[in-house]
Amino acid sequence: MLFGNRRPLLPLFPLKSIQSSISFAFSCLILVTIVVTSLISYRLSVDAVEQNATGYIEEIIKQVNSNIQSYVDNMENISLLAMTNKDVKYYISDNDFISTEERRVYEKRISDLFQAILYTRQDIASIMVFGYNDRFVSDRRITSLNPNADVRNAPWYKSAKAAGGQSVISAPHVQNIIQNEYRWVVSLSRELRSTDGISPEGIFLVDLNLSVINDICRQINLGNKGYVFIVDQEGNIVYHPQQQLIYSGLASEKIDEVNAAASGASFTTGEGDGKRIYSVQGTNFGWKIVGVAYGDELIANKDTLSRSLFLYAFFGLAIALLLSVLLSHQLSRPIKNLQKDMKLVEKGNFDIKTEIGQMNEIGQLGRTFNMMVGQIKNLMEEAILTQEQKRKSELALLQSQINPHFLYNTLDSIIWMAEQKKHEEVVLMTSALAKLFRSSISKEKELVPIRVEIEHIKNYLIIQKMRYNNQLDYRLDIAPSIMMYRSLKILLQPFVENAIYHGIRNKPEMGLITIRGYEEEDRIVFEVEDDGLGMTEEKLEMLLEPVGGSGLSDPLQSGSGGKGIGISNVNERIKLFFGEPYGIQIRSELEVGTCVTIIIPKLD
Structure with missing residues (x-):
């Protein structure tokens, strides 16, 4: 049966030209445009709030960084006090004591100095000096070193010796150099040098019990679920509110991403309710202070806003989709028929005759197409x-x-x-x-x-x-x-x-x-x-x-x-x-x- 013998379908809308049909379709699609614009506006608003929240988090972390930096600077000042103290310098120098009693006098003076510092700083666990001349003194008058612990192989000892007079902050570790004592501390160590600043004479050690750092980090409020944690230059966790869970493998943290991030950078992980925003700040001694905020807490009424918007959009979209389906079917049917017939002609079928419906622009195009195919067939033969x-x-x-x-x-x-x-x-x-x-x-x-x-x-x-x-x-x-x-x-x-x-x-x-x-x-x-x-x-x-x-x-x-x-x-x-x-x-x-x-x- 030839396509020309088919009875043309009655149009859904009595429109005489394709231009009027397209105009009517565009009028209906305005509703869809409004909905899309609303969604884009909502997305931009959410993004703007998240950017502001990220900036706020960055400012908080900068303040935390400043506080911790001040705290570490105070610890370094203590090391400077030891470096400039003449008793400490004489004790770890190559000078020989006249008698054992003289040596004990120096040890008592240095120990009293360290005890005075500890009395004002409850966050300091211990202060010790290890001379390269094998002399040792701490904040305690009577101190027994752990015979099973080799001080010279301790990471903080090696790092301080390699730093050449610069302060070194260690990762959290169990300090076991004192007999029968095992404390979870962070060590600040530094090599002490002679008066001329050239000859190394010993290692100064301050063990910090992390109480101040823990208090600083716990006071930070980044929403109900947000938190702050600290890692050192090796990626080891210095502080984390779920530190025990992480060490036991029950929780995890984005340590690799934090190590890769530059100071002042932010990055986002996860989607939806699990979305987390990380803000990273670096210190001048190698630590990184990291703030973590959850995306679902940045906008308090986000769920209500999204539900209301999508409820209104749903009804608008339903109507727009219904109209779009009807209109697209009515408008595209003759075009698709003509396209199908053109593909048949491409394959070499010149006996095809396309259907001609209304005598609008598409109908006239179909009539011209039929005449053209007939002429091409005759010319090819x-x-x-x-x-x-x-x-x-x-x-x-x-x-x-x-x-x-x-x-x-x-x-x-x-x-x-x-x-x-x-x-x-x-x-x-x-x-x-x-x-x-x-x-x-x-x-x-x-x-x-x-x-x-x-x-x-x-x-x-x-x-x-x-x-x-x-x-x-x-x-x-x-x-x-x-x-x-x-x-x-x-x-x-x-x-x-x-x-x-x-x-x-x-x-x-x-x-x-x-x-x-x-x-x-x-x-x-x-x-x-x-x-x-x-x-x-x-x-x-x-x-x-x-x-x-x-x-x-x-x-x-x-x-x-x-x-x-x-x-x-x-x-x-x-x-x-x-x-x-x-x-x-x-x-x-x-x-x-x-x-x-x-x-x-x-x-x-």
């Missing part, structure tokens, strides 16, 4: 018929051009042999010539049995071998199974000609032409191979150019102004009769030879 007839005529003309010149050259050879009294050669050559031209001028169809084509090329080779007596030899290797199939008339002769005139004629020694024929699945394959001079790539490209271009001229007509049957024209002739999958392939190597492969289908 005429063009195909004209081109096919033209090509067959050109090929037939090209084929006939060879006959007079070949006859002239062959008769000239027969005359020469007759003058030389070579009667048998004259008879053989004349007989071959007669058979050759009987086949050429026969009124048989274009397709002939392969055995006829092989007989034709055999006669042609007999003539050429007699003409080029000591220069040409040939061999035929044709599978008997292919003789019953059909081939184009005079298919092989142009390739044998080219093998002789372009490959063997100018060769100093005898050349060999081998003609093979065999079947390969559903194809017949011929090969014309010579061991002549071969060709360069440029000459091979010229050989494949069509007649009328710069292709090689037929050697039989060279000098007479004529053109032979170009190899590319034979290739076109094969494709014209059998289709694109068939044709010729040429491979050639200079000074080695040329092989032409001709592929045709099996035709009974």
Whole structure:
């Protein structure tokens, strides 16, 4: 059934032009635009609140950073007090004491100094000095070092020694250098130097029990779930409200992201209610203070606001979607039908006739499309018929051009042999010539049995071998199974000609032409191979150019102004009769030879 016989559907809306239809559709889509604009506004508002909250968190963390920095600076001031104290300097220097009593006096003075500091600072667990001269003094008059702990291998000892007089803050650790004492502390250590500031004399150690740092961090309020934590330069946690859970593996923290973040940077993890905003501040001694706030706590009425907005948007969207579906169906149906018909035309179906509904712009376009397809179909049929007839005529003309010149050259050879009294050669050559031209001028169809084509090329080779007596030899290797199939008339002769005139004629020694024929699945394959001079790539490209271009001229007509049957024209002739999958392939190597492969289908 033709599309033109279908009864056109009644339009949902009696609109006379596509312009009015589109205008009405745009009016309906305004509602959708409003909803989308509202959602965008809501999103921008939420983002603005989150940015403000992030800025607020950054300011809080900066203040925490400042407080902790001041606290550490106070600890460093204590180390400066030890460094400038003359008793401490004398005690850890290389000076020898007059007596044990004198040494105890110095130890008592230093211990009293450290005890006075501890009395004012409850957050300090202990103060100790370890001289490189193996002298040791702490805030306690009687102190027993742990015999199982090697002070020189402690991380805080090594770090201070490597820092060369700069203060070093350690990660939280259990301090076990005092016998029977195991405290969870952070150590501030520093190398003490001589008065000239050059010679290192010992290590000063202050153990902090983290109470001040814990109190500073606990006082920070970042919502009901927000918190502050601290990591050192190695990524170890100095303080965290859930520190025990993290150490036991029951909770985790974004330590890698924190280490990668620069000071003053912020980043976000998670989505929805699990969204967390991290704000990172670095200290000058390697720690990073991190504030964590939860996204769902940044806007107090976020849930109420979102529910109200989406409730109103839901009804608006429902109405807009219903209208959009109806309108898009009404507007796009004729366009889709026309598109479908155009795709069929793309595939080569020129019998299609598109449906014409209302006589608006689309209806007029469909009517024009139908007229255009009909005209294209007629023009294509005429063009195909004209081109096919033209090509067959050109090929037939090209084929006939060879006959007079070949006859002239062959008769000239027969005359020469007759003058030389070579009667048998004259008879053989004349007989071959007669058979050759009987086949050429026969009124048989274009397709002939392969055995006829092989007989034709055999006669042609007999003539050429007699003409080029000591220069040409040939061999035929044709599978008997292919003789019953059909081939184009005079298919092989142009390739044998080219093998002789372009490959063997100018060769100093005898050349060999081998003609093979065999079947390969559903194809017949011929090969014309010579061991002549071969060709360069440029000459091979010229050989494949069509007649009328710069292709090689037929050697039989060279000098007479004529053109032979170009190899590319034979290739076109094969494709014209059998289709694109068939044709010729040429491979050639200079000074080695040329092989032409001709592929045709099996035709009974």
